[in-house]
Amino acid sequence: MIALDPQDIQAIVLSLKVASAGTLLSLPFGIGVAYVLVFSRIPGRALLEGLVNLPLVLPPVVIGYLLLLLFGQSGALGPVLRFFDLRIIFTLKGAVIASSVVGFPLLVRSIRIGMEGIDEHYLQAARTLGARWWDSMYSIILPLSARAIVAGMTLMFARSLGEFGATIILAGNIPGVTQTIPLAIYEYTNTPGGDRMALSLCLVSIALSFVVLLISEASVRSFRKR
Amino acid sequence: MLFEVDVDKKIGNFSLQVDFSLAEKKCGIFGPSGSGKSTLMHILAGLVKADRGRIVFDGITLFDSEKKINLSPQQRRVGVVFQHAHLFPHMNVRRNLLYGWQRSPAQLRRITPEAIIEALNLEHLLERGVNRLSGGERQRVALGRTVLSCPRLILMDEPLTGLDQELKFQIIPYLRKVLDQFEIPLLFISHSLEEIRLMTDEVLVFEQGRLDQRLPVEDLARRHLVSGSRGYANLLNLTSPRPHGDLWSYRWGNTELILAEPGVRGDNLFELGAKDVTLFKKHPEATSARNLLPCQVVDVFGDGNRIGVDLACAGGGHLVSQIVPESVRELDIHKGAEVVAVVKASAFRRLY
Numbered sequence: 114m115i116a117l118d119p120q121d122i123q124a125i126v127l128s129l130k131v132a133s134a135g136t137l138l139s140l141p142f143g144i145g146v147a148y149v150l151v152f153s154r155i156p157g158r159a160l161l162e163g164l165v166n167l168p169l170v171l172p173p174v175v176i177g178y179l180l181l182l183l184f185g186q187s188g189a190l191g192p193v194l195r196f197f198d199l200r201i202i203f204t205l206k207g208a209v210i211a212s213s214v215v216g217f218p219l220l221v222r223s224i225r226i227g228m229e230g231i232d233e234h235y236l237q238a239a240r241t242l243g244a245r246w247w248d249s250m251y252s253i254i255l256p257l258s259a260r261a262i263v264a265g266m267t268l269m270f271a272r273s274l275g276e277f278g279a280t281i282i283l284a285g286n287i288p289g290v291t292q293t294i295p296l297a298i299y300e301y302t303n304t305p306g307g308d309r310m311a312l313s314l315c316l317v318s319i320a321l322s323f324v325v326l327l328i329s330e331a332s333v334r335s336f337r338k339r
Numbered sequence: 340m341l342f343e344v345d346v347d348k349k350i351g352n353f354s355l356q357v358d359f360s361l362a363e364k365k366c367g368i369f370g371p372s373g374s375g376k377s378t379l380m381h382i383l384a385g386l387v388k389a390d391r392g393r394i395v396f397d398g399i400t401l402f403d404s405e406k407k408i409n410l411s412p413q414q415r416r417v418g419v420v421f422q423h424a425h426l427f428p429h430m431n432v433r434r435n436l437l438y439g440w441q442r443s444p445a446q447l448r449r450i451t452p453e454a455i456i457e458a459l460n461l462e463h464l465l466e467r468g469v470n471r472l473s474g475g476e477r478q479r480v481a482l483g484r485t486v487l488s489c490p491r492l493i494l495m496d497e498p499l500t501g502l503d504q505e506l507k508f509q510i511i512p513y514l515r516k517v518l519d520q521f522e523i524p525l526l527f528i529s530h531s532l533e534e535i536r537l538m539t540d541e542v543l544v545f546e547q548g549r550l551d552q553r554l555p556v557e558d559l560a561r562r563h564l565v566s567g568s569r570g571y572a573n574l575l576n577l578t579s580p581r582p583h584g585d586l587w588s589y590r591w592g593n594t595e596l597i598l599a600e601p602g603v604r605g606d607n608l609f610e611l612g613a614k615d616v617t618l619f620k621k622h623p624e625a626t627s628a629r630n631l632l633p634c635q636v637v638d639v640f641g642d643g644n645r646i647g648v649d650l651a652c653a654g655g656g657h658l659v660s661q662i663v664p665e666s667v668r669e670l671d672i673h674k675g676a677e678v679v680a681v682v683k684a685s686a687f688r689r690l691y
Binding site: 235237 | 384385386411412413416417418419421423425427428429438439442443484485488
């Protein structure tokens, strides 16, 4: 019933790579931004919050275009990228960056809710017991928001698997290089007689999302048990 | 120990202005809720920054607004036992206990975890999750956790509020024992006169963010004979209980008291209401009360229709009896007068 050709397998592997890399690379920043938003009183917090949440409300195509302006050959970061001999657009890196930016607000949102739920008194107690801020971060904040972090990673991973608009603009749709599942499905639907193949990939996509959900539920449950 | 505090803090409409220095090892901070006790505790611990002033402990400046010194809570090493223990929910009892100890400088560690675990009787709870502890156990763990962080000073912010009477008196001996054994100065914040009397020697009375008065805790208790609704309670530490017919006999100084309450091993602390101490001019021929103590009047205090008579009893103990002015006149009670204090065996209430 499900017939996959090598190119489809490549798309699945690429999707998993992009989503994993994007989620893992974003995680430290996600935790950092959530920490700043919840626990610090720096000026410009509202601005940071708006900036982080912007990708949630902007059309992904707009984000892709803005990223293109930033990372393109003649873009704002063009000279820097040329200096390091880096190419972002139409590469796997581009796909990772695009899906990271789009999924980042979901990650931060979830971790933030978890951190906001931590009773401030635990942190006060930790400080009077001699813990510095980074110490209480590791010993109190991270363990107590572990569930929220897992939930945020799941959301971001799932969102990255489905990322289309920003990716197609920044990374293009190059089979074997940047063609992830959604891009492959898009191409099939534009090809005469590709309906069946598109459907197969759709089923794969559904199955993957389901597995992600199951893994997330299981890990959340294991945290709750402790 | 010398603890000098002079701080101002404004929070909204409330302003706290205090200036005191302490030399006593055990001091209470007493006042109604909203009098600034907790704010002061947060300022001393470094959790809230004072607007102005200085805090110096044994020559070490913890805070000085002029010299721009403000040690962080972890640098101050001022231990805090909070009202709601605030044990870390993701750690078991053992990890909670060791949290501060592991973070204390090795050269300052003079208390071992084993000693605390034994003193607080926590051995059987070590592997338990903190969500499966009773209220009293939680406070014991919280105390152990704070003491093990080897603090210069321990602040207790209403640690017994929210516990029922019975539990409260189970914990107090532990608190006293640990503080005496490890010689840690204590600042005990409470709105309960009873707790303050059991835990401290001197008390600072707070009223609307100001230090209202400062006096020995006994004087505060006597003042409550007049103003408090429950009057004055004598606290008697009785020793060597032994059965005495249907009753129990205890040693009190060089004399014996007969009580209805059975004795237990260890501490036996009883409360005896000043109203339950009746005075006779001469030794009564026969009375249903079991305790007849010849006493000399040391002091007469009080106001209105509540008069307290401070009695030095034969055997070395002191009692306060509460009587009315009419009785003072009829019995001709004055300093130096000889009277007999009569107390029923059932008038004593066990605290612990």
